[in-house]
Amino acid sequence: MDEEALESFLGAVRLNFHHQHLVYPTNIFSKCGACSNYEHIEGSERGENGEGVQGSNCGYICKPCNLYVHKDCIQINNPHRHKHSLKLLEFMHQLDDGRKCLVCRQEVEGLFYYCALCDVTVCRHCLRNPLVIDDVPKKVHEHSLTLVMIKVSFTCDACGVCSDGFPCVCLSCCFIIHKDCIKLPRVIHINRHDHRVSHAYSPGPGDWVCGVCRKGIDRMYGAYSCSVCRYAVHSQCAIRMDVWDGLELEDVPEDENEDLDPFEVIGEGLIKHFSHEHDLRLVISGSDENKEHCYVCTFPIYNDPYYTCMECHFIIHETCANLLKKKRHEIESHQLTLCVNPKPGIISSDSHFLCRTCGRKCTGFCYRYKYTKIDVHCARVSNTLNHGSHPHPLFCFSTENKLCSACRQSSHPVMSCMECDFDLCFCCATLPKEVRHKYDRHPLSLCYGESASGLYWCEICEGELNPKEWFYTCNDCGSTLHVNCVLGDYLHIRPGHSFKAIDEEEFEVVANDGPTRPFCKDVICKKRCVQPFVMKSKDKNNRYKCDYSCISDHYRFGDL
Template sequence: MVFYCCLSCDFPIKISCARKRSKWHERTLHLTCNVSALADVSSMDSESELISLITQLLFVHMELNSEESEFTSLRNQIISLMSSMDLNSQPKPVTEFMSLITQTISVFNSIDLNCLPEPLSKLILLLYANYMDSDSSWEKLKFIFKSLFHNILTLEPEPDLISLIHRIFSVVISMNSKSRMFFSLYPQKRVTLEHGKFHVTEKVYWSGNGKWECFPGKWLEFKYLGDDITYFRCRGCNGDNHEEYKNAIVEIQHYLHRNHSLRLVMLDENSRTRKCYCCDDNIQGLFFWCMPCDFAMNNACLKKPLVFSIDHPKWHEHTLALFPRQAFLTCNLCALADERSPIYMCPSCDFVLHLKCINLPRVIRISRHYHRISFTFSFNQGDLSCGVCRRIIDNKYGGYSCIKEGCSYVVHSRCATQQNVWDGKELEGEPEEIEEEEVEPFVRISDGIIQHFSHQLHHHHLRLDENTCRDYDENKVCQACITPIYFGNFYSCMQCNFILHEECANLSRKIYHPIHPHLLSLGYGNAMVKYTYENKCTACPQLCVVGFFYKCNKDGCRFKLHVQCATISEPLVHESHMHPLFLTSKPEEERRICLVCKGPQRVLTKETFNCIEECDFALCFGCATLPQMVRYKHDKHILTLSYGEETSAMTYWCEVCEGKVNPKQRFYVCDEYCCLTLHIECLLGRDLYMNPGSSWVHYDDKVPVLPNNHHMTRPICSQCEQRCSQKIFFQLFGLIYCSVFCLRKL
């Protein structure tokens, strides 16, 4: 039996009971073992298991984004195993590892927390409390842990306990290095991508803050397919303190680039990237680069065998030979003259093929078209434009066309196989899918009365309201799009306050959207949504808390769209621009700046609605989905969204906040005689698509969404210390926050 015991009063607590206690005993408790109960435990097995657990712990990257469960589980297993080991019956001679373990436990049991340096005593108490309370969240504690740990490493002289732990880790790493093959990578340059080319930003620096900086927690590991070697870059010393490991090469000559040598460099963590020369994967982490030629290839490509000729009857009947020089030769399959890919060619036939085009599919389905499309080596018609990028197609080269007779849809090869358009499935030889019968979103009970799928648990029916002369009520909000019923028909529940726009009630249960290759299903929010990227709309910066949204059902895919973002598509005719707008963004390109809001938005997609004329206009989903016409409770007229005038010298005042309205920016205005003006945020709110009475989860704590119209004075935000001016505010730990932005500053 393993238990905790107070040495002063013999106060015992079983481990299982100790974890349930909310308070500690008033004196220090020591780990104690009942040796007789452990007689059948093999000492050698315990030692091997302990070495294995410590090895796993060392290779857990202790960064702020590390997995809570992994670190906590390993730590608890190590503590439990050490407490259960019979140190008096170890085999002779005692190994160096077990000798250090014995010394560590002895030192730990003899320490007085009051005599320890403050950071160390706090760290011990923190880990002890977290170990005792298995339900406590490591998410909240790891920030404190990291701060205390760094403070401990700067203590002089080094505490005995810390010194012993370091020696244990060193012994375990030494054992591990004998069983695994490690190669140290030490790049000397850091690069970043600017305007499509890599540029050196600085030399690679490292922390160099002592012996703790070189443990595996500071390593960036790389494994390549079919290779037993583990490559790593130590962020603590960049290879200077790892003489026990072999050093990987940092400069090479490669047959695909004979003019200059390639050097190992590191891509800046905040930099964009581009495709590798040899493969169709993005350049990542550490790679080899020629600065004069801007030639770049991934580490993994160095392991690929030399292939000077290939036979590929799928694309050409003759053997194709490698053309090792970088050249602007137009590929017969993709119609691009891309020097950043190896070229294979048949000189006698004037046939050119990029290496990255060899695996192009023959028959596919893309999100931009209803039918399957198949590859064709040329097009018979002229003046064709691509259905994705909207640019002209050169009919002398290959591309994709619709297989349906009479359909003239065509698309470039590279455009058709973009990751945001194609799902990666080759459909050649596959039978056409039998289209599932569309499931209606509601059951029609009688004329004007339905039972909607989103409200069927209550067994309530909705009645259609076609009264267009009704007064505006800002509290009547559609439960699908979470916007007020400004005008138009809507369905209202005959037994409760549930309301749906007629258009929202008719939303399809399943759709394909142009910016995602997989099928999307209609769902609705719940009260336990966490504020994470997977619960945000992919196209706009808003959280999917309540209301309807479309989500991808494919395992591992976190794509979501609010119904507002899902129901706009191309061509988009928008009041902010004179030309129709299209979704022409490419995954490898930098996200374009919206020329309406002109601000960077933290969204998960690079997609914007773009003008294909010469004006280079771009519109983000957030701006595209703002309602063009709205109502205001103190005005009987319809308000329209004005996009401002650059030359305007007028002075406007917001009806809600009584602040100035910039006439050169967007605002809502009544064009009737009253000339009322309002800021967009004052009318719609800063955090859209959130209902009073709903809630979401910040880490593990529930955040209620509260109405801001039931008090004589508006509450003050605990973060920005301003009055909460929006229709809603948030509450966390009893504190008030005016917006998600202020709350997340915690």
């Protein structure tokens, strides 16, 4: 006879609540592991300090685990709690990992109760707590709420979501709400809007569209709305982790003196910008020959209005000078701060960054929150984007990776169309619409593809060009050029910026505008550098590298 057969012969039984050992029936009661009581039947006796004595109550005991359970606690039939029997189970990691109590929404552990018919889990503590919730905040509802332990289909008055679940109700008011929605924050700040939004059980009369998912809002149910302008958001959209920063702002006064202006006007056409120590002078009319690059966005100035320093070579676009010092963006739930990068030539791991949205290496200014850094071009793409490649407005509302309709690369985040299947990654959305290149004396315009037959050729690399893909073209000469051949890998790297190699050799980004293209000194590449910009050694003459792929094995660019 094996050990388990012997124990069964001695009266041991295996109860079906996932317990690993055999248990023994006993008339000596102790503290129940399910209800935490010593006495389960009225009239039972208890010795000093609750120690076990003989009594009429019958239970089961597991000696190896020192576990005692009342017989009546193994299965509970209480229609006031649930219409089906609730069976006692013991937590098992393989089966129950992540299982949450219906009432308190906490993950269960140890012993808990379960209804297989309704898939209802209740922890042993909540099973004996009253179903009436008395501590409901007055701003949620003025009366107590009762938790219904029957799974029903209902629409929550607080969030407007129709779902199958276990609601909290107030019968006197015909009020019904998810238990989780009782704890909805009252006043919050989301990354889709500049003002605070507050929760109400109706956003007001009229038609409303959610500022996050861009779908309609039923004004008969609760939502978040702005008291300053006409703006509303679904309750569940507003509290998404990628939308809300997690701060409850009720009773928190707004900072009306927050300084967001990037500069101070000190005279006619003169400003003091927060990023620079000298005064800046406005120049209205630029020139196509002005090839200086803006310190903020790193793009050429050309004939755009710009501010220039009266004492040094600092220069920025007028539009870049007006960028606010703080802003909100769909990519980060917290407010972003405009940060100044070191000037070109400074050897520092902070002299460049990897943009969180487009993935490009950048040396201009960035909007930042902790480790999240966004290039100023991508920061401008926010809320609604009207792009020349698509007839409908684009929005950033998806948290999933999607295939960009332009470059056919999987990307996140993307700007998406609500009316058709069109998605645009930030890398393509921020491509300059007009550029200049040494191969053509006219401006080059970005073309979003053509339905044409025949072959197209790139004037730079002399390779074949697919006319259905995006490319640059000259409207005067009719030339066509690959996007990458025109822009290269240095689109957001300002010329003159320096980087330090492992062997302390210093490389500077310079224009590749000589009469001949230099040879790359990389031991693998050894080809002519065709990019519009190249890396030139400041220590060794005529030592060039094409791009990042040629130096990635030998040089470091800081902690990206």
